[in-house]
Amino acid sequence: xxxxxxxxxxxxxxxxxxxxxxxxxxxxxxxxxxxxxxxxxxxxxxxxxxxxxxxxxxxxxxxxxxxxxxxxxxxxxxxxxxxxxxxxxxxxxxxxxxxxxxxxxxxxxxxxxxxxxxxxxxxxxxxxxxxxxxxxxxxxxxxxxxxxxxxxxxxxxxxxxxxxxxxxxxxxxxxxxxxxxxxxxxxxxxxxxxxx
Amino acid sequence: xxxxxxxxxxxxxxxxxxxxxxxxxxxxxxxxxxxxxxxxxxxxxxxxxxxxxxxxxxxxxxxxxxxxxxxxxxxxxxxxxxxxxxxxxxxxxxxxxxxxxxxxx
Numbered sequence: 100x101x102x103x104x105x106x107x108x109x110x111x112x113x114x115x116x117x118x119x120x121x122x123x124x125x126x127x128x129x130x131x132x133x134x135x136x137x138x139x140x141x142x143x144x145x146x147x148x149x150x151x152x153x154x155x156x157x158x159x160x161x162x163x164x165x166x167x168x169x170x171x172x173x174x175x176x177x178x179x180x181x182x183x184x185x186x187x188x189x190x191x192x193x194x195x196x197x198x199x200x201x202x203x204x205x206x207x208x209x210x211x212x213x214x215x216x217x218x219x220x221x222x223x224x225x226x227x228x229x230x231x232x233x234x235x236x237x238x239x240x241x242x243x244x245x246x247x248x249x250x251x252x253x254x255x256x257x258x259x260x261x262x263x264x265x266x267x268x269x270x271x272x273x274x275x276x277x278x279x280x281x282x283x284x285x286x287x288x289x290x291x292x293x294x295x
Numbered sequence: 296x297x298x299x300x301x302x303x304x305x306x307x308x309x310x311x312x313x314x315x316x317x318x319x320x321x322x323x324x325x326x327x328x329x330x331x332x333x334x335x336x337x338x339x340x341x342x343x344x345x346x347x348x349x350x351x352x353x354x355x356x357x358x359x360x361x362x363x364x365x366x367x368x369x370x371x372x373x374x375x376x377x378x379x380x381x382x383x384x385x386x387x388x389x390x391x392x393x394x395x396x397x398x399x400x
Binding site for chain 2: 254
């Protein structure tokens with residue numbers, strides 16, 4: 100992917116600033132209250148949360164089944180219920196035959212609470228338009244070469260249904276504890292633009 | 296009526312003058328239901344300020360890239376509200392070897 104302009108330079112950043120000014124001018128919230136609400140939300144929003152779900156699924160086959168059947172309920176088991184309550188969470192598993200990747204062509208829907216703030220490239224027109232059309236080429240630009248024999252499934256999300264990829268557990272990790280496994284899981288692995 | 300996984304559907308080809316969540320690249324395309332999700336308010340109604348927006352099942356529908364773009368071996372899966380879809384029995388469309396949501400998950 101080509102480098103993006105810094106976030107503060109993007110048109111959307113100007114639009115957000117304008118909206119904030121209107122909200123403040125209308126007396127709906129103060130600048131401080133907005134900052135505090137955002138800080139509170141982002142303090143708990145980190146890919147460590149998604150990594151914990153993945154590590155549990157790697158070590159507990161029955162949890163894995165529950166996670167793939169009902170991501171929202173499985174996330175609630177680990178205490179993330181309130182953070183994922185506004186949408187249906189679905190988890191899609193990578194395998195030797197299939198690689199999954201997440202995109203949101205219409206905007207930038209994404210389970211922020213479990214993956215942390217989305218990267219700017221996730222919101223870029225290039226990623227959003229090209230991933231549904233030529234995912235193999237896009238992934239190779241991320242340094243992820245998916246063999247021709249492996250099928251690629253591209254999940255185009257909405258605000259109401261958001262996705263998390265369950266990566267394949269790396270070889271040679273048999274002796275690792277759950278928290279050590281969680282430390283191996285990256286944000287890009289949870290989006291599907293990298294292996295773990 | 297809930298459409299079952301495996302049902303072939305055709306997406307609407309309408310070009311509405313209001314907000315919709317059927318992406319343009321998926322208009323008038325044939326795909327296959329792989330999952331019936333929860334009911335959610337129809338965004339088309341919500342965005343227009345309809346007092347009682349319709350609540351509809353949101354389906355995950357799988358499309359073959361070759362059908363969408365004329366090229367590519369991957370599949371694209373999108374979550375689409377029931378009113379964007381109609382059954383497409385007997386139509387030619389996606390040519391897919393694997394079947395059903397179990398394969399998917």
